Amino acid sequence: MLEKCEWKELEDIGHLADSIRKQFFGNTITFSKNVFIPLVNLCRNKCAYCGFRKEPWEKDARLLHPKKVKSILVQGKKAGCSEALFTFGEKPEEVYLSVRHELQKMGYASIIEYLYDMCLEALKLGLLPHSNPGVLTEEEVKALREVNASMGLMLENVSKRLCGAGGPHEHSPGKHPKLRLDTLTYAGKWKVPFTTGLLIGIGETIEETIASLRAIRSIHDKYGHIQEVIIQNFVPKKNTPMSNHPPPNPEYFSKVVALARTMLPGDVSLQIPPNLNPGYIDSLIRMGG
Ligand code: SF4
Incomplete structure (x- = not known):
């Protein structure tokens, strides 16, 4: 299907995608000024492409302590940020005793409990927390929605x-x-943007x-809570099992961007990471991104 598209058809889907983007967002490209807080870079998962996660014995492995988190938040506030972006490894305490002990010493049974308190710290400074904590139970979604503007x-x-x-997984x-679909559904049930x-x-x-885009659309049709969909291109990272796996070619990737724009509801923003597409971002915007 899509991979067999000729240039002419690609232009057609690109035109359609671009007109949808213009209809809903005009010529506006938005960004959020956020301060990034990687609470922990250990993770229970080992995705074959991940260049972020560390093992506990690696010198860069870290769990940020509250003092450090507060200092990053203050710096972000001073720099004019409006959002505190908490992105980190998923439930590392389930597999790493060292993380469990560290959290216990700080008075927490899990990274999610710790995150809750750090979101409160962000709120105290007038920063809007946006958390990416990995898969969540319904109870965790209910708890975190109290202290997050979005997740x-x-x-x-x-x-x-x-x-x-x-x-890769x-x-x-x-x-x-x-x-992951369950987490998206819980977020919808509890009206979390x-x-x-x-x-x-x-x-x-x-x-x-295509099936993945349909799944997102179907959950959004039911709950209306998906505000943004990121279409991210794989970029090989050194020292990972997929370091020699080729990245998608830009032409193929732009087709996927256009496909996403045409399949997803018009009011859902698309985000294409500009840092991963140097030199292509203008053409990706013209494909609906
Ligand atoms: S879940 Fe995220 S942090 Fe964990 S291994 Fe996968 S990509 Fe890395």
């Missing part, structure tokens, strides 16, 4: 195949699509990408 979780893809032997229990997204170029087929 997020990349769906990545609905393909269970990618969790199978040799797949083989060693990532939290990347099972059902768990939500960001999700797809990672493109990790071995998925175009049919799996």
Whole structure:
């Protein structure tokens, strides 16, 4: 299907996508001034493309303590940020005793409990917390909604195949699509403004990408809470199992962006990470991004 598109058809879908973007957003490109707080860079998952996670014995492994978090928040506030972006490894205390002990010493049973208090600190400074804590139970969504302006979780893809032997999510229990779709659903049930997204170029087929966009659309149709969908291109990172895996070519990626714009509801923003697409961002905007 899409991968067989000729340039002419690509232009057609691009024109349609661009007209949808203009109809709903005009010529406005938005961004948020946020301060990034990576609470912890240990993670229970081991995604084969991840360049963020560390093992406890690596010198860069860290769990940020409250004093450090508060200092980052204050710096962000002084720099004019409006949002505190908490993005970090998923439930590391489930697999790392050292993290569990650290959290216990600080008085928390889990990273989610700790996150709750750090969101309160952000709110005290007038920063709006946006948390990306990984998959959540319904109870965790209910708790975190009290202290978050919005939250997020990349769906990545609905393909269970990618969790199978040799797949990028083989060693990532939290990347099972059902768990992620459940989290999106809980967020919808509890009316949490939500960001999700797809990672493109990790071995998925175009049919799996289409199924993923349909799944997001279907949850949004039911609950109306998806505010933004990130279409992120895979970029190989050094020293990861996928360091030699080729990134998606820009032409293919731009088709996926246009497809997302045409399949998703017009009022849902698309985010294409500009830092991962140097030199292409203008053409991606023209494809509806
Ligand atoms: S969930 Fe995957 S991509 Fe995210 S921090 Fe963990 S290992 Fe990295």
